[in-house]
Amino acid sequence: MKQIARSAGATDLLRISNVDLQQGHEEQAAEETLRAEALFGSTSERIAVLRSAYQVGGLTGLLRKRIAVKLEASGHQFNAYNLAIDYAALGEKDEAIQ
Secondary structure (H helix, E strand, C coil): CHHHHHHHHHHHHHHHHHHHHHCCCHHHHHHHHHHHHHHCCCCHHHHHHHHHHHHHHHHHHHHHHHHHHHHHCCCCCCCHHHHHHHHHHCCCHHHHHC
C-alpha cells in the first residue's frame, strides 16, 4: 500500500514538473522529475545518470534519458502514462498518444 502511495505521489510530481516546464521553470521541473524518480524507487546510480543527463543536455537530455532507460528495461514493467508525460513534455505528441 505504501508503494502505491509513493507511485501516486511520483506521478503527481511529474504532472507538476510538466506544468513548470510549460511555464518556463526548467530547473524546477528537472528537480521535480528527479524527486519523482526517487519516489518510484530508482537507485541512486540511476538518479545520478539522469542528473548528469540534465547537466549535459538540460531538461530535454534528462527526459530523453528517462525514456531510453525505461525502454531499455523491456523486461521490467513501467507506467505507460508516465512515459507519455515525458513525451508530451518534449513536445512529441504522436509518441505520447501511442
